[in-house]
Amino acid sequence: MGRQPCCDKLGVKKGPWTAEEDKKLISFILTNGQCCWRAVPKLAGLRRCGKSCRLRWTNYLRPDLKRGLLSEAEEQLVIDLHARLGNRWSKIAARLPGRTDNEIKNHWNTHIKKKLLKMGIDPVTHEPLQKEAKATETSSHADDCLPESGNHSSQLPEANGTASSENSGSPTENCSGDESHLFDNTVCDNDPLMSCLWGEETSLVDGPWEIPTTGQNFDNTSLPSWDENCSWLLDCEDFGIHDFGLDCFNDFEVNTLNTLEMGNKQ
């Protein structure tokens, strides 16, 4: 019984990716786009599981990724979103362009959690810790009324008040459908970043991430530049973009990369 493994375990490599493997994967995806992940390893000549390829691409190789620590604004946004959505990292990541769920999850566990604890805020419920302790003391039977108590049913302090009284269901329940209603005007009004991001909701959440394969219809202002996002790759890996033998780069990308390489030489 049980499911078949997603890939044949025999002959499938595990562990850190090499520059050579990255090169193959980038080359393949830029040439063919994202297709059936299960087929990618075979077609790209990689001895990896399709799942692993997808993860490597989405978390590390995608050219629209931002690198480096989250800014203050991003961090605050993550906290706000976590208060609403709980550990739904992919949903949270969808609101932070250029960030991955894995990155946010890691940042949450290593930085934000501690920060909140230091501030006396429970990172799970987003309630003040003392209040939280009291609540647990007195609400042992109240839990019976809240099917998902102790889960991600958290509210921001500023979002409590009227909103919470109306919103007696858990966020999880609320999230079952469209989550957009969770973000009341309070948050959007108070936080320009939130407001801005909610305005872009559909494009961020529902729009598939696409590789621009031609210069046409490619608004290069909508994506972070290659300069910002690939310089790390060119700096850190011992191969350059020309090593890919990629014919698929359009003029814009090639020019950008040329500029980038020129810059690196200076």
Add this chain to the structure above:
DNA sequence: AACTTAATCAACCGCTCCGCT
């Protein structure tokens, strides 16, 4: 300088969801 501990983050695992037949 050598060792230990803590912090970080890439990657894996197993599960759920969703679309297709």
Add this chain to the structure above:
DNA sequence: AAGCGGAGCGGTTGATTAAGT
């Protein structure tokens, strides 16, 4: 409606690096 398979998600692990002793 049920079963299957692929994609995606969230939790966890483990390797690497940094900091402390």
